[in-house]
Amino acid sequence: MPVELYGMSASAPCRIVAMTLEVLEVPYEYKTIDLMAGDQMKPEYLKINPQHNIPTLVDGDFAMNESRAIATYLANAYGKDSKLYPVDPKVRAVVDQRLYFDMGVFYKAIGDIIYPKMFEGKDPESGAKDKLKEVLGWVNDMIKKSGYAAGTDSLTLADLAFIASFSTLVETGSFDVSGFAELNAWFEKVKGEIKNYEKANGAGATAMGQWYKSKL
Amino acid sequence: MVWAPIELYYTPSSPHCRAVLMCLKALGLDVELIKLDMYQKYEHKKPWFIKMNPQHTVPTINDSGYILWESRAIMCYLVNKYNNDDLELQSLYPKDPESRGNIDKLLFFDIGSLYKSIVDYFHPMLMTGEGSDEKKANALKTALDYLDGFLSQQTFVVGDSLTIADLSILSSITQLEALDFKITGYKHLSRWLQKLKEDLPYFDECNKEGIDMFRSWARSKQGTNGNSENLLRHKKPIRCKTYD
Numbered sequence: 001m002p003v004e005l006y007g008m009s010a011s012a013p014c015r016i017v018a019m020t021l022e023v024l025e026v027p028y029e030y031k032t033i034d035l036m037a038g039d040q041m042k043p044e045y046l047k048i049n050p051q052h053n054i055p056t057l058v059d060g061d062f063a064m065n066e067s068r069a070i071a072t073y074l075a076n077a078y079g080k081d082s083k084l085y086p087v088d089p090k091v092r093a094v095v096d097q098r099l100y101f102d103m104g105v106f107y108k109a110i111g112d113i114i115y116p117k118m119f120e121g122k123d124p125e126s127g128a129k130d131k132l133k134e135v136l137g138w139v140n141d142m143i144k145k146s147g148y149a150a151g152t153d154s155l156t157l158a159d160l161a162f163i164a165s166f167s168t169l170v171e172t173g174s175f176d177v178s179g180f181a182e183l184n185a186w187f188e189k190v191k192g193e194i195k196n197y198e199k200a201n202g203a204g205a206t207a208m209g210q211w212y213k214s215k216l
Numbered sequence: 217m218v219w220a221p222i223e224l225y226y227t228p229s230s231p232h233c234r235a236v237l238m239c240l241k242a243l244g245l246d247v248e249l250i251k252l253d254m255y256q257k258y259e260h261k262k263p264w265f266i267k268m269n270p271q272h273t274v275p276t277i278n279d280s281g282y283i284l285w286e287s288r289a290i291m292c293y294l295v296n297k298y299n300n301d302d303l304e305l306q307s308l309y310p311k312d313p314e315s316r317g318n319i320d321k322l323l324f325f326d327i328g329s330l331y332k333s334i335v336d337y338f339h340p341m342l343m344t345g346e347g348s349d350e351k352k353a354n355a356l357k358t359a360l361d362y363l364d365g366f367l368s369q370q371t372f373v374v375g376d377s378l379t380i381a382d383l384s385i386l387s388s389i390t391q392l393e394a395l396d397f398k399i400t401g402y403k404h405l406s407r408w409l410q411k412l413k414e415d416l417p418y419f420d421e422c423n424k425e426g427i428d429m430f431r432s433w434a435r436s437k438q439g440t441n442g443n444s445e446n447l448l449r450h451k452k453p454i455r456c457k458t459y460d
Contacts (some may be wrong), residue, residue, distance in 0.1 A: 050362065050365065051325075062317070064318065065321060066320070066324040067324075073314075073317035077313035077317075089296040092293070092296065096286070097289040100323075101271075103324060104327050104332075105271075141270060
């Protein structure tokens, strides 16, 4: 039985999981949970994820949420010896560091720019743009080292998490990213290294961008 | 083989530093503590520290030249590197994908939901004297409800033995205690907290000073901002689901 991914393509965290499945070549079935329609509150969904957020992964009798943890689970379970999540403790730790950084700093800084408009019709708080600029500078420096997000010589889960975040920002057009040369070069290169990129991430990022623009 | 002690750059009042310190102790590792004065001397903004960690955050470790920050990533690294194939140490972060999945899930829940909701709720009240925000209070309550739910099924946050997810979440929950936020309404969470305080031989050594420092600071802020009433109002959980 293929694994099941419950989510919505516009959601950046759901796209991290979809890209991980594509890169690991794990067959999966995508089950759309439409948050606007309230699918996440249906009893059958609450049974697999009482926190009723997305994404949720179901693999046989094992179910879990939290996108970045799902990505590490998939790499541990299906990517033995995969370069996507290296086993060397020092290299893996840098990938983990980037994943927590993505959640707590990078994606958060992007959310602080786009969510107030999308969900509350408000402008971002003062200081949010300066913060994002500083954060993008850090990300650019992380990538500068080797052309990949965790300083490795090939694609890792850190790149997948960063590309889900960065593509969302780019598609909303809410912030001028042209000054971050290495970051833009990395974006163009890494897109080409992810199998079925458009299906797994590109189309959803575009949808998120259109959604944001419709609220302006 | 003799290992040079791991350097831990930290400040006692940071819950994330307390979590890493507990992990070092749980693994029985030697540590050299390097305390940074972040509040008067801004030592984390000094060029030597920024060179090491451009994000200038604590905790940061230096393990014989290998530098890492992000507390949860540090804890995963420490167990991956120093479990010595000892089953008891490995159980802090077991290798099978399902257990790891459950632990990673809780670590991300801590950074993105639990600890985030604590900061979102208390930070504006402490820093600018704003009143209590009901929406933010509810987000915190919801995170605690989930946690209480997880703990209604098992002894620890993941399964029936201590993992790094417990250490991370313990540091967040004790930060709430330092803010005089009572969690006694959450039956399973209270039981778990009491158990860890009693069972972890390194609990006081790793936490007491930092919790006391943070509590004094938070109380002084309540005084200066004149919003103690707002904080007091939430001394009791507003309403919580019970899991039996």
